[in-house]
Structure formats: structure tokens, C-alpha cells
Amino acid sequence: MSGDPILSVDRLSMRFGGIVAVNDLSFDAERRKITALIGPNGAGKTTVFNCITGFYKPTSGAMRLTHDDGHAIQLQRLNDFRIAKLARVARTFQNIRLFPGMTALENLMVAQHNALMRASGLTFLGLIGAPSWRNAEQAAIDLSRTWLDRIGLLDRADDAAGNLPYGDQRRLEIARAMCTQPALLCLDEPAAGLNARESAALSELLLSIRSEEGTSILLIEHDMSVVMEISDHVVVMDYGVKIAEGTPRHIRDDPKVIAAYLGADEEEAIAVMESGT
Amino acid sequence: MSAPPAAQTSRAPGAAFILKKALISAFVALVLFSLMIGVRTEAGPQGQLIYWTRFGDLAAMVAAVFGGSIIVELLRQWWGPVGTVRIVPPSVQTTLAVARRGIAPVLLVFTFLVPVLFYDERYILDLAILVLTYVMLGWGLNVVVGLAGLLDLGYVAFYAVGAYSYALLATNFGLSFWICLPLAGILAAFWGVLLGFPVLRLRGDYLAIVTLAFGEIIRLVLINWQTLTGGPNGVTGIPRPTLFGIPLTPADDGLAALLGIEFSPTHRIVFLFYIILALALLTNWVTIRLRRLPLGRAWEALREDEVACRALGINTTTTKLTAFATGAMFGGIAGAFFATRQGFISPESFTFHESALVLAIVVLGGMGSQLGVALAALAMIGGFELFRGLDQYRMLVFGMAMVLLMIWRPRGLIGHRAPTVFLKSNQAISSDLVKEGHG
Structure with missing residues (x-):
């Protein structure tokens, strides 16, 4: 081909x-x-x-x-x-590897780690609560919200990932991978x-x-x-x-x-x- | 949060099970105590060995273990199997939730008022300073153990680095406490990174052993590098902190003279109290803040699943190093405070016992929970003093209290985890979902 x-x-x-x-x-x-x-x-x-x-x-x-x-x-x-x-290159795993003790939303936020790390000025800007960091954080939450909506888990955003049904966990893992863009x-x-x-x-x-x-x-x-x-x-x-x-x-x-x-x-x-x- | 209704009855062991368990415990006690209590030996007047038996005491001890074992087992059944939530009426639950939310502010206000309430009681003030030092150490270690899930048995090393940094910088170069405080933190963080590098590949037990060894190495260096640290004699004459350059002494330029009030040594104690309170609250504030930043979230993700972290492009090496460094920094700052409070430090203050105590505070408090760690420090340090009247049985009572606590609350006083970000409702996550990390 x-x-x-x-x-x-x-x-x-x-x-x-x-x-x-x-x-x-x-x-x-x-x-x-x-x-x-x-x-x-x-x-x-x-x-x-x-x-x-x-x-x-x-x-x-x-x-x-x-x-x-x-x-x-x-x-x-x-x-x-x-x-x-x-x-x-993002991946999911055969046996689901979510962060079970973190909420669905937090799982998607962790996926945006590298972008958020830059936005938070390697933590220092974030620590003093700089406006640029707050905007970036809000944007990350919005992206997570979009994906939660797409996989039909918006209502369960604040539930622990480990508490979700199996099928939802599968979809959440895909959404998490997609959040790394x-x-x-x-x-x-x-x-x-x-x-x-x-x-x-x-x-x-x-x-x-x-x-x-x-x-x-x-x-x-x-x-x-x-x-x-x-x-x-x-x-x-x-x-x-x-x-x-x-x-x-x-x-x-x-x-x-x-x-x-x-x-x-x-x-x-x-x-x-x-x-x- | 509701427990399956069958959970209470499904695993209720019968009388035979309890009896069997109690008998086994009694047998173990018999073997253990037969020589410790059953036989008493002493050197006679001519140096010969005399011994006599105390079978009565032995029998009493074994009976106590037998009875105690039955009671513990019954209590366990009454509380329900470990890991399930007891069915509590919603009204009681909301009251408890309100109480739980209220406990932190109430404690904070009370802590601020301690020097006012107990101004004349030097003992209580000293104890409060000690408790706050351990609260700060606990919060510092909580970053490493509770958030990042890295088991660190050598935390006292950073405490020692901080203490010696301040002591040596102040006595040799005459630097002031307030300049040395951040320096001590930075130096300790540097040592944290230094320790972090070789141990990053290790997990769980191996990590624990290497950190344990690191703690011992620091202590042995302090003992043996006599020219720098004074060896076992320690460092004496460490200067006391000043208030913007004003010393708290009876001298003419002291604070009391400037304010026109009568000098009292308690002023300095109260001053120290507020310093450590401020430092502890700073630790708390930074930790809470960090948890909501990508770095802190990565720490917790690391504790939950390291492989998944790597698949998401998170640099696990630097993430672990920052956890080590942050924890070490707080340990170092607490160490500097310890040095200025004591005025004298020696390697004896930095034994493994201290590491174990701080780790016990973190585990007892519930890994990752700020309030839990504070409560545990209060219970461990304050409670230990409370039992002083019990004399030689102090350790026994204390050990028993810890065993009971671990039976009922295996994940610590406050086991649940609060999410760092939420869309609609901020609901706590049950402890059985949260991972403890494996190095």
C-alpha cells in the first residue's frame, strides 16, 4: 500500500x-x-x-x-x-490501567500533565496562582468536560474511576489517551x-x-x-x-x-x- | 455510600472460630511469657544463679491474652468486617460530615489560642511546640509517602541536614535564623535529590531499605566528621531566632525593653510557638496547593499506576525526584527550627526512632490526609505524654492503642481521599479504591 x-x-x-x-x-x-x-x-x-x-x-x-x-x-x-x-503516541491497555482512586475528571487532567506543567511555569506560577495558569487550568477542565460528554460520563465526572462500570472504564481510558492530544x-x-x-x-x-x-x-x-x-x-x-x-x-x-x-x-x-x- | 446489607452477616464467625483464635493467641503468649515471666533468675550473694518460678503471674498473663483476644474479636464483629461501611442513618451521617468539616477550623483556632490559654504553663507550651514540629514533619513526609506513594524510612536524614545546616551556618558564619531557614530547606532538598537519583529504580521494600540506610549514613557521618560537626559532642551555642533583628533577651536592646514590658522567658517560647505554627501552616498550604497543580496530581497518579503515567508522557523520574525534594525541604526547615529551639544538637537526636515515629504519624493519620496527619501527630506525641503517669506501662498502653486503631481503621484515621478538582460535587473517595503505592 x-x-x-x-x-x-x-x-x-x-x-x-x-x-x-x-x-x-x-x-x-x-x-x-x-x-x-x-x-x-x-x-x-x-x-x-x-x-x-x-x-x-x-x-x-x-x-x-x-x-x-x-x-x-x-x-x-x-x-x-x-x-x-x-x-x-498514546495508548490504552488490555487490562484497564486507570487511576482508580482518582475521579474520572482527575484522570483526564493527569493526561494533560505536560501541557499543564508548561502552563504552570513548572509549578512556580501555579503556586502563586498566576492568571495565565488559571486560564490554562480552566481550558484543561473544559477539554476534560468535552471528552466526558463525548463518552457519556459527564454525570459521573466526580466519581472515582475505580467505581465506574467496566464499559465506562474502557471508554474513560480512551478519553484519557485522547486528552494527551x-x-x-x-x-x-x-x-x-x-x-x-x-x-x-x-x-x-x-x-x-x-x-x-x-x-x-x-x-x-x-x-x-x-x-x-x-x-x-x-x-x-x-x-x-x-x-x-x-x-x-x-x-x-x-x-x-x-x-x-x-x-x-x-x-x-x-x-x-x-x-x- | 451504602454497604451491601449482607456484609454484616455473611462473615460473622461463630463461637468456635473465636475460641480457636483465642486459644492460638493464648498459646503464643504462653510460649513467649514462659521464660520472660514464668522464670525469674538473679545472681545470688556468692554469684551463683538463683531462680524461682512465677507460674501464677504467667497464668494470669495467658488468661489476659485469652480474654483480650475474645474481646477484640467480639468488638470487631460489632464494628462489622473491615473495609465495609456500617449502615448509619443519613441524619447521623450529615451531622458527622458537618463535624468533620468543622474539626479543622476549630483545631486551627484552638492552636492559635494555645499560648493565650496556657501562658503560665511552660510544660504545655513546650509540648505544643513539639507536637507542631511533628505535625510539620508529618506533613512533609506525607508528600513523599502519602501522595507519591514512595516509602521513605530515612526521613530523619533531612531533618538532620536542616538542623546541622542552620547550626553550622549560624555558629561559623553568624548567619541569622531567617536567612538560614530557606538555606536549610534548599540544602535538605538537594540531599533529597541526591538520595532520589540512585533509588529511583527501586520499589517498595528495596526503596525502604535504601532510605533507611541513607538515614543511618547521615547520622554516622555526623558522628564521625568531628572537625565539622563536633562528632558526638554536637554543636552548642546555636543562636536563638530574632524578631526582625530584635533579640528576645533581657538585654537593653531586647524586645521586652523596647516594648517597655517586663522580660519573661515565656516570650521566647511563645515566639517559637508561633514560628513553628507558621512554618507548619506554610507546609500545609504549599502541599494543598501542590495537590491541585499538575505536579501534585502527577504524584498521586504515580502512586496509583506508574505504568499508566509513563504511557501518558509523564516523566516519572523527575516527578519522583520533586516529591523527594519537596518532602526533604520541609524536613530541613523543621530541622532548622529544631536546632534554634534546642540551642544544642547532636547526632543522638536523629536516630531511626525519629523516622519511624514520623512515618507512624503519616500512616496512622491516613496516607495523604492533611488533617489526619495533624490528628495523628497530636495523638502520638501528645498522647504519649498523656500516659506519662502510667510510668513503665506507657509503651504497653500506647502499643495497644495503635493495634486497636489499626484493626478498626486500617487505612488511618482519615482514610478517604478528597478529589483535587471537581465539576459538580466534591465527594470523598473511599479508601479501598485509593492505592498505597509500591515505591
């Missing part, structure tokens, strides 16, 4: 001792598109995510992120928090544990993020209904290598994918893949 990729992963490999979790993987994620990374359990999807978001240092390979202004960043050279801060949003199984209605709402939210915010999305997902409905491009992994990529329709009919995804039982695989349409 050609065009304007926001992220190009080039021959990425990740080894843990003798185990090769990701082997020579290359793919592109298009700008302002939703790219899905799918594959059976243990295919190495989350490892790819951890490499992209700096939680792992890849054994070899390159990941280039190109911002809208053409500025390119080699992600494998940044580490830790810098990928989120400088490259503006990312260029690329990486979602690790956002639909896991959601019921059909919540999944549908999630699809809608992700589509609106793509169209309204212009944020590119990379997601890992097992829920085929979500993948088939919203992705523009699908990359299929198995045993650490890419076995196929293309449009959802193309992927659905690929016999290699069907075989890998659900073992040899092709008929069952077809049934599952079709249920997602």
Missing part, C-alpha cells in the same frame, strides 16, 4: 531470550485511518504495541512516525515516557469484555475520533464485528509474522487467515469471520 503513512514499521523483531515474539514484521498505518492488528492469541500483537509505545526496546528494526507537519521521529530511539510526550492512538483490545451495545457505541466513538479529531488509530482487537465495521486496513499476524494484510473484505476471504485464525477447521472459521459482517 502506498500513500501517507503516519507510522511505518520496518522489519521489526523482538526476541525474549530464545523466544521470537515478533519476527521481521513490516507494515504501515495510514494517516487519519483506522488500522487493525489482528491474530490468534500469542501472535505477538501486544509485543508490537509495547515496542511502538516504548515499553519494550525492539531487538532490531525501525519504526518511523511522521507528524502532520512532515517531522519524522524514529520511535526505537526514544524511550519510556518520551514516545508519549514527543512523538505523541495524540497523533497516533494505540488501542489494545478496546472492545474486550464489552457487550454488543457497548461495542457498537465504541465503534461509533472510534469512528468519530478518526473523522473529527483526525487522529490515526492503530488497534488490536478480537471482536471481529468491531474490526470489520471500522477498520480501513487490517494486518494479520500469527506466530510473530505478518501472514496477510488488506481491506477487511479482502482479509475475511483470505483462506490463509481463516486457517491461521481458527486452526484447520475452515468451516468454523468462515462462520466466525462472517458473523462479524
Whole structure:
């Protein structure tokens, strides 16, 4: 595929001792598109995510992120928090990692840490209550309020995040990632544990993020209904290598994918893949 | 806030359970006390060993443990299982909430009036100064332990750095207390950063051990660097603070002479009282303020989930360092005050015992709660003095009080967390959601 990729992963490999979790993987994620990374359990999807978001240092390979202004960043050279801060790659986690003892609003405020730190003059302006800081804080609260409204949690803004129902926590985590104003949003199984209605709402939210915010999305997902409905491009992994990529329709009919995804039982695989349409 | 109605009955252990538990406790007591109380040895007139048995006392002790264990277990059932909220009528709840909101201002006003109310009672004034010093230390450590969730067992090191900074700067260079106060804070903060760097990778128990060692290192350096610190002899003749350059002495240029009133040593005590009160309130104000700034919010987020913090682009290294530095700064300022109050300091004042005491205040108060820490300092320091009449049983009573408190309020006196920002209603967050941090 050609065009304007926001992220190009080039021959990425990740080894843990003798185990090769990701082997020579290359793919592109298009700008302002939703790219899905799918594959059976243990295919190495989350490892790819951890490499992209700096939680792992890849054994070899390159990941280039190109911002809208053409500025390119080699992600494998940044580490830790810098990928989120400088490259503006935000992520969510497979097992939700909110700040459970803080309110929904506070969770979104923490996400705006770097912008607010600058506005508070590295705390000193904030400590004396400078007007510029107060304006910045109000703007941050307004942004949080907008996102709480978008995910339908405005009424529960002052509730502890740990007290929210599971589906709400999933959406709050996405909103928190969006509050960092990312260029690329990486979602690790956002639909896991959601019921059909919540999944549908999630699809809608992700589509609106793509169209309204212009944020590119990379997601890992097992829920085929979500993948088939919203992705523009699908990359299929198995045993650490890419076995196929293309449009959802193309992927659905690929016999290699069907075989890998659900073992040899092709008929069952077809049934599952079709249920997602 | 409502508890599930079944919570009370679902986990009510029967008589057999209580009896079994009491028997186990009694057995442990028997093993422990059989040699401590059961047998008494002494050197005879010719140096031979004489011993006699006190089985009566031993039996009484074991019986006391047995009975006490049953009582504690019954009390626990009466209070309901740990972690659930007892069902209280709403009217009582609102009254409690009002009382809780009122307690801080009432305490503050009372504290301001202490020198007026107890002007003639030097003992109470001294005790109040001591309590306020620990309130300030508790609030300082609260930043590190309560907010950032970093377990620091060597807090006394910063207290010592502050105290020696002032003592040495004042005795060697003649700098005044008010210039040294911020200097002591800055120096302590510097040491906080210095300690912070190597320990940033450590978590939980490992962090606790390294900070413990750091506290000991500082103390040992103070003892052994005789040329600078005077070693075990300490530093003497530390100048007293002045009021804008006016000393509080009976001399002709003293405050009493200038105001035309009769000199009394109590003036200085009252002056010291208001200094430490102001310093403690400054600590409190800064901490409350910081909590509402991105830095303070990042500290709390760090305590909740460090991995998520990194995913949001928060520099966890500098965030931890600032927590260490801020806590250390307040410790250092409190140390400078300690030095000027005592007029004499030696390494003996900065043992691990002090670190443990301040940490106990923070944990007992409820990690992160400003009011809780103040109440805990009052209870720990003031309460300890209260039991002075009990003589040798003082420690026993005190230990028992702490055990009981930890049974009923495992998350400290004030366990819930107040949000730093809100849209509509500022509702407290129950303690079982708030994480304690793991280093």
C-alpha cells in the first residue's frame, strides 16, 4: 500500500531470550485511518504495541512516525515516557490501567500533565496562582468536560474511576489517551469484555475520533464485528509474522487467515469471520 | 455510600472460630511469657544463679491474652468486617460530615489560642511546640509517602541536614535564623535529590531499605566528621531566632525593653510557638496547593499506576525526584527550627526512632490526609505524654492503642481521599479504591 503513512514499521523483531515474539514484521498505518492488528492469541500483537509505545526496546528494526507537519521521529530511539510526550503516541491497555482512586475528571487532567506543567511555569506560577495558569487550568477542565460528554460520563465526572462500570472504564481510558492530544492512538483490545451495545457505541466513538479529531488509530482487537465495521486496513499476524494484510473484505476471504485464525477447521472459521459482517 | 446489607452477616464467625483464635493467641503468649515471666533468675550473694518460678503471674498473663483476644474479636464483629461501611442513618451521617468539616477550623483556632490559654504553663507550651514540629514533619513526609506513594524510612536524614545546616551556618558564619531557614530547606532538598537519583529504580521494600540506610549514613557521618560537626559532642551555642533583628533577651536592646514590658522567658517560647505554627501552616498550604497543580496530581497518579503515567508522557523520574525534594525541604526547615529551639544538637537526636515515629504519624493519620496527619501527630506525641503517669506501662498502653486503631481503621484515621478538582460535587473517595503505592 502506498500513500501517507503516519507510522511505518520496518522489519521489526523482538526476541525474549530464545523466544521470537515478533519476527521481521513490516507494515504501515495510514494517516487519519483506522488500522487493525489482528491474530490468534500469542501472535505477538501486544509485543508490537509495547515496542511502538516504548515499553519494550525492539531487538532490531525501525519504526518511523511522521507528524502532520512532515517531522519524522524514529520511535526505537526514544524511550519510556518520551514516545508519549514527543512523538505523541498514546495508548490504552488490555487490562484497564486507570487511576482508580482518582475521579474520572482527575484522570483526564493527569493526561494533560505536560501541557499543564508548561502552563504552570513548572509549578512556580501555579503556586502563586498566576492568571495565565488559571486560564490554562480552566481550558484543561473544559477539554476534560468535552471528552466526558463525548463518552457519556459527564454525570459521573466526580466519581472515582475505580467505581465506574467496566464499559465506562474502557471508554474513560480512551478519553484519557485522547486528552494527551495524540497523533497516533494505540488501542489494545478496546472492545474486550464489552457487550454488543457497548461495542457498537465504541465503534461509533472510534469512528468519530478518526473523522473529527483526525487522529490515526492503530488497534488490536478480537471482536471481529468491531474490526470489520471500522477498520480501513487490517494486518494479520500469527506466530510473530505478518501472514496477510488488506481491506477487511479482502482479509475475511483470505483462506490463509481463516486457517491461521481458527486452526484447520475452515468451516468454523468462515462462520466466525462472517458473523462479524 | 451504602454497604451491601449482607456484609454484616455473611462473615460473622461463630463461637468456635473465636475460641480457636483465642486459644492460638493464648498459646503464643504462653510460649513467649514462659521464660520472660514464668522464670525469674538473679545472681545470688556468692554469684551463683538463683531462680524461682512465677507460674501464677504467667497464668494470669495467658488468661489476659485469652480474654483480650475474645474481646477484640467480639468488638470487631460489632464494628462489622473491615473495609465495609456500617449502615448509619443519613441524619447521623450529615451531622458527622458537618463535624468533620468543622474539626479543622476549630483545631486551627484552638492552636492559635494555645499560648493565650496556657501562658503560665511552660510544660504545655513546650509540648505544643513539639507536637507542631511533628505535625510539620508529618506533613512533609506525607508528600513523599502519602501522595507519591514512595516509602521513605530515612526521613530523619533531612531533618538532620536542616538542623546541622542552620547550626553550622549560624555558629561559623553568624548567619541569622531567617536567612538560614530557606538555606536549610534548599540544602535538605538537594540531599533529597541526591538520595532520589540512585533509588529511583527501586520499589517498595528495596526503596525502604535504601532510605533507611541513607538515614543511618547521615547520622554516622555526623558522628564521625568531628572537625565539622563536633562528632558526638554536637554543636552548642546555636543562636536563638530574632524578631526582625530584635533579640528576645533581657538585654537593653531586647524586645521586652523596647516594648517597655517586663522580660519573661515565656516570650521566647511563645515566639517559637508561633514560628513553628507558621512554618507548619506554610507546609500545609504549599502541599494543598501542590495537590491541585499538575505536579501534585502527577504524584498521586504515580502512586496509583506508574505504568499508566509513563504511557501518558509523564516523566516519572523527575516527578519522583520533586516529591523527594519537596518532602526533604520541609524536613530541613523543621530541622532548622529544631536546632534554634534546642540551642544544642547532636547526632543522638536523629536516630531511626525519629523516622519511624514520623512515618507512624503519616500512616496512622491516613496516607495523604492533611488533617489526619495533624490528628495523628497530636495523638502520638501528645498522647504519649498523656500516659506519662502510667510510668513503665506507657509503651504497653500506647502499643495497644495503635493495634486497636489499626484493626478498626486500617487505612488511618482519615482514610478517604478528597478529589483535587471537581465539576459538580466534591465527594470523598473511599479508601479501598485509593492505592498505597509500591515505591
